[in-house]
Amino acid sequence: MAKPVKTIVLRVLAVVSFLIASIVMFLSNQTVQVQNSIKVKVKYIDWNGFLFCLVVNCIGWLYNGLVMAIPSGSQLWKTVIVLDVIVNILVGTSLGVGWQTYSLIRHGNIYAGCAPLCGITPYFCSKIMGSLITSTIGFVVSFVLIMSTLHVCVDPFLLGDNS
Template sequence: MATGKPVKTIILRGLALLSFFVAAILLFVSYEKIDLQSSNFIVKYLDWDGFLLCAIVDCIGCCYNLVVIIIPPGSQLWKTVIVLDVIVNIVVGTSLGAGWQTYILVNGGNIHAKWCRICGITPYFCSKILGSLITSTFGFVISIILLLYTLHVSVDPFLVGH
């Protein structure tokens, strides 16, 4: 990476940054207030730990990709980027697993726990959460592609020159 940043890398990092940013914003603004039999019912992303974890990790992914875009091409920090890419992808993948599982529980309910589905009464909230999870998954896929590209360029798996 000492010769300069490839345009592909900058575009992929920008897409990952943008998708994590949009996913975090969607989670932060996801709430719905409804009236059920003369009582107010407010649903927020803070009510579920899986969604809170996704919001925090989306912010981390956004900030990390911004920092990597800003790193100058000849910097010694590029040696740690591959390791940090792996760590960030592991954290994003785990938070997405927790977020999707929480969404499945919120959307479908749990018969054994006698918990009704929340998405039946708060569709606006659930559509924002679903949009955030899809956008974050898109950013995760881009990050994985970027990691594989970086490994291919830096390590050259077949030890053959270009």
């Protein structure tokens, strides 16, 4: 029994989107000269939310890549749907943290004394935004994959075969 083509395509899309999001997040940094004597260097690692996003995106592409390597008749397929849900919960959580952290560096927080950084470091902010958008696409693809797997595993109307 071969794997369905739509499952392979969705897994490849998930791997690619999580991999691109990881690479872009890892390479996001910028150094700018503010006035004449102050140099500001920002990196993704300066914020725990972005570091969490990077780690979870790496987990996402590694997991989906490993699942594609499982043979069709293996008993491991019984646990894949549960692991898909767990990985998708992790990705969704990291996206929530990542988007909130991005909002903080974009708009700042006067009550916490955090100034907005995107006016000073637009290149860094655009790379972070690109990584979060790509990770969100991977999350949507993973969700569609879970729904299609559930559709195949469980009869959607619980009608069964009456013959």
